[in-house]
Amino acid sequence: MRISELIDLPQFNGAELIAGKYGVDREVSTVNMMDAPDIIHFLKKDELLVTTAFHFKDDLDSLLLLIIEMNKQGCSGLGIKTKRFLQEIPKAAISLANELHFPLLELPIYTSLGDIVNKSLSYILDIRTNELHQAMQTHQQFTNHIMSGQGIHKILESLSSLIRLPVVLLNHQLQPIGRKKIHNLKLYENIELLIATGHYFHFPKTTMTAFSLLNETRETITLFPVYTHKQYSYLCTLGSIPLSDRSTILTIKQATNVIAFELMKENALKQNTRRIQNEFFTNFIKGAFSTTEEVISRAKEFEIVNEQRYVCAVGKIDDEEKNLTLMQYQSEQELIYDTIESELQRFHQKIHFFTIDQSYILLMEMKSGWKGIEQPFLSFLKKIQIKISAHFQEELSFGISNYAEQLIQVPTSYKEATDALYYGKMSGKKQFIEIYQPKEVPEILRMVPFDQLKKFYTDTFQAFANEPRRDHQVLLQTLAVYLETHCQMSETAKRLYVHRNTVIYRLEKCEEIIGRSLKEPEETLRLRLAFRIKALIQGNSLHI
Structure with a gap:
């Protein structure tokens, strides 16, 4: 709770804030009463100290030093009971406290410092207990969403309703996780502007971070890190959340904890899927x-x-x-x-x-x-x-x-x-x-659309398809070898293990079927390309 809230309690009746009014929003987590001369070595951050100032009654410098050191340590404030050892708080101490915006309280003589400490601590403990109870309920609520299969999206909806602020879950690059669009226009514009700055990669990884960007709306966005699998995601809210708003921060932290576990589970499944995909592609590439x-x-x-x-x-x-x-x-x-x-x-x-x-x-x-x-x-x-x-x-x-x-x-x-x-x-x-x-003919052919390759191949050998006969495959084989041997009759006969006259006979039959002479350079080029296309198509297990 804050100083301004604490001094409204009954045990502070008659107390007066005489300096540091701009520091009344300082958080108070504990209240302490000490009169030892080495008090400063035992104080903690967010601690309010009440004292009779016995050791400072004749030592103004030590009082001023105490105020300075308490401010450095982040203490909440200092309450001094007057009319006992100090008739009044020195003006130098008041001036210094105002300069540092350090709350300085004047406590009346009839006030019991013991009551202040005990009742304040009891009140703070009640608040913490309520916060803890609320946090446990919130955590259970978020956990139930996951256990019932409603997922992270439902957690974000519930969280947004609880804290009354737009909420979105972002990855380490501030992109929505799960391809969920950011429907709130102001939140979307702020995140896009934050991405454009290029500094998001160096955000603090352990504490909440707030940004007020210099756009037209000047809205503030607050990021809460969500640690998952060696990297951070961010739970982002539109609006400023003060550190003193412990209830809201605790609620958000419960959400980040549950979300973190769910993201870790999803990441494990994702890693397994990724491994299976990579295994498939590797086996595919290697022809397994x-x-x-x-x-x-x-x-x-x-x-x-x-x-x-x-x-x-x-x-x-x-x-x-x-x-x-x-x-x-x-x-x-x-x-x-x-x-x-x-x-x-x-x-x-x-x-x-x-x-x-x-x-x-x-x-x-x-x-x-x-x-x-x-x-x-x-x-x-x-x-x-x-x-x-x-x-x-x-x-x-x-x-x-x-x-x-x-x-x-x-x-x-x-x-x-x-x-x-x-x-x-x-x-x-x-x-x-x-x-x-591309460097080879098959590679150049692969750049031609498949439909056009198929049509070229079909048109070239259409005559063989129109009148299919048993010897057509033999004729096509002879024609292919003849073209590959640069139209050498003897080499063709040698490769096919047939007589030279048999090759001549088969080639003449081919000319009759296609209706063109094999001595024409353009025709032989067309036929050779068609055979290359056939090899390319069959090599990829496609049948036409």
């Missing part, structure tokens, strides 16, 4: 699954579909020696992961996030062509780089693949992204974003 159907089935568990275009980006921290212990390194890696994951929620395209061998893999779903998404995606990656650099003093680089027409082509995209990352580092770049440049 036996069939395409198994890949597609497993991917559905993580809301990843096969009939979808994807672009793969692989990020990695540039090599730099830092003197970190293993625990510090792991903690930093988790924070980097969480930072990137938080940023993904802000991007308008859906991105699946994995980690492999200290690399961060972003698998972005494409709803349109690459040209329409390229610049927004590059800007998004650049923003992540800037945030990681600012918060962790680490340089993060990215390699980006060509897009994959379907999920089962993603392993190739992953290799392209890692190759782009490798070549970027080999060229001496730092904190770069490198897009993979």
Whole structure:
């Protein structure tokens, strides 16, 4: 309770506040009575001292020194009984107390200091008991919300109702946890302004922190740290909560305690899910699954579909020696992961996030062509780089693949992204974003939309499909070998283990079916591309 509330008690009848009126909001946690000359060494913060001033009756300097030292230690105030050893409180002491805004009380002669101490302590103890009882009830109420499965959202609703202030739970980057939007406009504007300052990463981690930002509303927001899994979240309220409002602070602390345990449980589940996702992606990339159907089935568990275009980006921290212990390194890696994951929620395209061998893999779903998404995606990656650099003093680089027409082509995209990352580092770049440049014909073909590849392949071999015969597969095999051997008859016969005349006969049959001469350069180029497309499609287990 505060000094102003304490002196209204019956035991302070006749007491007068003669100095330090601007300090009456000082908190009083205990009341003490001492007359020893070395009194100051036994006093505590938020303690009110009452005394007869016996040792100061002929020593004004010691009284002034006592006031100065009590103020330094954060004591609540000083009450002096007059008309016994001191007829009146010296004007110098009154002036000093006013200067320090240190409450100075004049107690009447008939007042019992023992009664003041005993009854004040009893009153304070009753208040603390009520606060503790209320805190226990509040804690039970919040715990019941969790036990009944109502979750953190219900706790925040109840807390907001109890303290009559808007409340939101934020992560270490001041983003709403659980993708809950901030509906209170003033609270949202203040948090956005606080994020813009860039200082939130260095908030105190053990005490509440209040900010009055220089915007139009000049509203105050108060942050209470919520410690979970080696990092802090924040319970944020719109409005100033004075330290003297113990009831409100205790209520909020009960909420933070329950929320902390719930977040730890959610984090454990999240870590397990993350591990399973990473195992799936690692096995997928390494070709550990036996069939395409198994890949597609497993991917559905993580809301990843096969009939979808994807672009793969692989990020990695540039090599730099830092003197970190293993625990510090792991903690930093988790924070980097969480930072990137938080940023993904802000991007308008859906991105699946994995980690492999200290690399961060972003698998972005494409709803349109690459040209329409390229610049927004590059800007998004650049923003992540800037945030990681600012918060962790680490340089993060990215390699980006060509897009994959379907999920089962993603392993190739992953290799392209890692190759782009490798070549970027080999060229001496730092904190770069490198897009993979195709170097082989199949890689160039992969840049063509799948529908167009399929149409080109179908149109080229349509004549064989119109009149399917048993020998068509043999004819196509002969044609493919002939083109791969640069139209050498003898080499074709040798590879097929047939007579040269047999090759000539089969090629003539092919010309009859397709209706074009194999001696035309454009025709042979078309056929060779069609065979390359067929190999590319079948290599990804797609059948047309």
